[in-house]
Amino acid sequence: MSRTLIRGGLVITAAEEVHADVLVEDESVVALAATGSTVAEGWTADTVIDAAGKYVIPGGVDAHTHMELPFGGTFASDTFETGTRAAAWGGTTTIVDFAVQSVGESLRAGLDTWHAKAEGNCAVDYAFHMIVSDVDENSLKEMDLLVEEGVTSFKLFMAYPGVFYSDDGRILRAMQRGADNGGLIMMHAENGIAIDVLVEQALAAGRTDPRYHGEVRRELLEAEATHRAVRLAEVAGAPLYVVHVSAQQAVAELATARDRGLNVFGETCPQYLFLSTDNLAEPDFEGAKYVCSTPLRPKEHQAALWRGLRTNDLQVVSTDHCPFCFVGQKELGRGDFSKIPNGLPGVENRMDLLHQAVVDGHISRRRWIEIACATPARMFGLYPRKGTIAPGADADIVIYDPDAEQVVSAATHHMNVDYSAYEGKHVRGKARTVISRGTVVVDQDRYLGRAGHGRYQTRETCQYLV
Ligand SMILES: [Zn+2]
Numbered sequence: 001m002s003r004t005l006i007r008g009g010l011v012i013t014a015a016e017e018v019h020a021d022v023l024v025e026d027e028s029v030v031a032l033a034a035t036g037s038t039v040a041e042g043w044t045a046d047t048v049i050d051a052a053g054k055y056v057i058p059g060g061v062d063a064h065t066h067m068e069l070p071f072g073g074t075f076a077s078d079t080f081e082t083g084t085r086a087a088a089w090g091g092t093t094t095i096v097d098f099a100v101q102s103v104g105e106s107l108r109a110g111l112d113t114w115h116a117k118a119e120g121n122c123a124v125d126y127a128f129h130m131i132v133s134d135v136d137e138n139s140l141k142e143m144d145l146l147v148e149e150g151v152t153s154f155k156l157f158m159a160y161p162g163v164f165y166s167d168d169g170r171i172l173r174a175m176q177r178g179a180d181n182g183g184l185i186m187m188h189a190e191n192g193i194a195i196d197v198l199v200e201q202a203l204a205a206g207r208t209d210p211r212y213h214g215e216v217r218r219e220l221l222e223a224e225a226t227h228r229a230v231r232l233a234e235v236a237g238a239p240l241y242v243v244h245v246s247a248q249q250a251v252a253e254l255a256t257a258r259d260r261g262l263n264v265f266g267e268t269c270p271q272y273l274f275l276s277t278d279n280l281a282e283p284d285f286e287g288a289k290y291v292c293s294t295p296l297r298p299k300e301h302q303a304a305l306w307r308g309l310r311t312n313d314l315q316v317v318s319t320d321h322c323p324f325c326f327v328g329q330k331e332l333g334r335g336d337f338s339k340i341p342n343g344l345p346g347v348e349n350r351m352d353l354l355h356q357a358v359v360d361g362h363i364s365r366r367r368w369i370e371i372a373c374a375t376p377a378r379m380f381g382l383y384p385r386k387g388t389i390a391p392g393a394d395a396d397i398v399i400y401d402p403d404a405e406q407v408v409s410a411a412t413h414h415m416n417v418d419y420s421a422y423e424g425k426h427v428r429g430k431a432r433t434v435i436s437r438g439t440v441v442v443d444q445d446r447y448l449g450r451a452g453h454g455r456y457q458t459r460e461t462c463q464y465l466v
Pocket residue numbers: 064066320322
């Protein structure tokens with residue numbers, strides 16, 4: 001048995017902040033005791049980590065990533081190996097990625113494909129949601145089996161006709177199934193049928209630059225789809241989790257639904273909190289770096305997102321990490337914004353950007369941990385193994401230096417992508433030591449992890465329902 005003792009830090013969870021020593025045995029936290037107390041002073045360990053002046057926080061849980069996702073004729077540039085290594089560098093120790101059902105195939109075939117991509121390659125722990133692209137009798141039955149084996153959430157798309165899109169009838173059927181089997185329906189809420197008309201009209205009028213990606217994917221079409229998803233979920237009696245909320249009108253729809261007592265939840269992402277249509281409008285095709293869906297919105301929307309995070313109308317911040325290199329990948333859309341692969345890198349930056357939000361006064365420290373660690377773990381059935389520091393929890397722990405200064409840059413990041421969406425941004429705070437199930441994987445700017453350390457996590461059903 002190996003014992004690790006983390007001494008003298010400020011332990012921050014979603015629930016509290018305490019000066020405590022943390023005792024780890026093998027892969028688990030076994031005890032906490034007040035720093036300087038007789039109990040803590042009596043502990044011995046093989047490894048003692050001095051955390052004085054640092055935060056001791058749960059490893060981040062990023063519930064929305066797309067490693068190696070096939071999209072628009074290319075693949076997201078991070079593999080499970082490079083993407084989870086970058087996650088570890090940034091203090092994230094669990095990712096939930098999306099396995100994809102291709103149209104005409106079974107859920108099982110898609111899930112097996114994603115297991116094969118990830119197995120033996122991950123630096124930190126991982127789990128899967130299932131994208132359901134083809135709702136039929138078979139896939140509905142398979143949903144039950146997947147829930148039983150620990151894949152307890154299913155993503156549907158109101159966008160991307162001809163690829164991932166489901167019509168309202170299919171969505172309703174999947175939601176009814178989720179209401180029965182406990183699976184949580186995750187929704188990409190944008191009216192893709194209407195958006196495709198606006199795309200066609202924009203291109204016909206010669207409006208081909210990246211900024212038009214943002215203009216055709218109208219705020220109202222996100223709000224409308226969000227409203228419709230809420231109503232369909234209500235009819236089905238199912239809980240609903242709306243991914244990557246970016247428009248203030250969509251936040252308002254969620255707030256209204258929650259005020260009515262519905263199990264409706266919303267996630268936003270760092271790009272919507274820190275970037276805007278100003279980035280999409282950058283000249284010389286640079287705007288392509290910021291093309292993602294839902295799109296970045298005008299700056300004014302950020303206040304509504306921060307407010308939603310404070311008031312719990314939004315519960316989770318995930319990255320939707322889906323990187324494509326500027327050279328050779330984003331460039332596929334030169335002269336036609338609709339051919340720019342959709343997605344931004346961010347898995348390495350999330351914990352730091354949200355800590356900067358603490359520094360900036362948008363959220364409290366405990367709320368930082370809640371939206372980045374505890375709630376994503378609860379939402380997707382990983383709590384309290386993940387998302388907190390408590391006896392019995394996995395020893396996924398980050399020693400975080402709140403005073404470190406860094407400048408975000410592609411020159412120093414570890415994601416396999418040739419640009420940073422936050423290039424040049426100064427942030428305060430940095431993960432100094434990152435522990436995954438008792439193993440130190442990053443320490444003082446050295447990577448000590450390995451591909452294959454990360455273990456697949458089966459999940460319970462949603463633990464966040466009212
Ligand atoms: Zn996504």
